[in-house]
Amino acid sequence: MEGRVGSQDGQIASPRRAPSQQRSRERVERMLAAASALIAEQGSDAMRMGEVAERAGVSIGSLYQFFPDKRAIVWALAERYTAESQACISAALADVSDAEGLGQAFSELVDIYYRLFLAEPVMRDIWSGTQADKALRELELADSRANAEFLTAVLKRLRPAADPAALETTAFLVWQMGEAAMRLAISVGREEGDRLVAAYKRMALRELLDQ
């Protein structure tokens, strides 16, 4: 009843061949767009390579010309999301210089993420499946570390006397807790989700500001 999704080795799935011509670059975009639409409709697990090819208007062989396997497509989409959000997060935290500013920026960041998770089925699907796929897990971990570093930088400015290593651990943990809180929040009802996100915010800020 099935196809399987490759062996369990978590190789970073890089394009089998980078599209060098204008034509192929456009086709790869179409493939990713098709995959994105299908994931939004049915989830990445139910996404079929044949459907992706058909919807992108390319042959199945062309798909495999640029993506070594199914997971690579999901990975490529995930990478785009992380790149975008990192830029956003970096900007939001760049010029925070006092506790109040951190509270403000962090709170907004959480809201943005929460809304994004609620509104973006693709993102939701991809980050949900994160744990099952080694390459995705590593991407998310790297992303999380990068984001935590932005937060660490702020903390070091706000609390110069504190142990830097401890600040790093705190920032990383708080950030990961945030991602977990989001996943939890979207998997329960909206009201409870809102409450949980609010509770997370309080908890995180208390920890970050060491109050």
Added chain:
Amino acid sequence: MEGRVGSQDGQIASPRRAPSQQRSRERVERMLAAASALIAEQGSDAMRMGEVAERAGVSIGSLYQFFPDKRAIVWALAERYTAESQACISAALADVSDAEGLGQAFSELVDIYYRLFLAEPVMRDIWSGTQADKALRELELADSRANAEFLTAVLKRLRPAADPAALETTAFLVWQMGEAAMRLAISVGREEGDRLVAAYKRMALRELLDQ
């Protein structure tokens, strides 16, 4: 290259037929034991139904006599773990009556869980894949709620003046954060993992005791 793992509907995978004879009960045990061993060796994703049957010394058809599909086997193992751990957690929190006691019990509980995650590849694998499988996700959520309730009961005793709804939210969130922290801790190096777990403990207790 593959088989697929069932449609994405998250039906609770209950035995197709409960084994009623001694013989079949023993065989089902062998099936679960075989599955457990294979998951420990290669992960549940790489576990093949044919291998499970072979190692259990039964035919593939017998497997499907008692388990409607592959996920049902994983689910059955997961259910056992949750039943066991709930009993353990309930016992640990049952007679907590002051802040110090909570600190003690909670800290021990976290340690036990952490060690369990580190030592039990099966448990680790199952809870990692949790997000990808609807039935597993629901099982984990229900388990988490049940455990959070034990914690809530303690909090209500310790802080009778507090808003009960807020305590429930706090307990649930803290518990889920704990599971996330565990997953994170075992996916990074041992040293960093230890630091993260310690940091989580501090954060959680601060929140639980509202200090």
Added chain:
DNA sequence: TGCAAATGTGAGGATTATTCATATTTTGAA
């Protein structure tokens, strides 16, 4: 004993992911 229910079996059906031999298009140097 004998019959119905429970259980056991494994070859084959059904899906999918992925490959590969071959055809077509583009590029860039002569």
Added chain:
DNA sequence: TTCAAAATATGAATAATCCTCACATTTGCA
């Protein structure tokens, strides 16, 4: 412009896997 090499396109065929089902065997029990 010409043309060979590189890049790209194609989809039928392959391979791997889950799961079904028609039929065989065993067990419980009146």
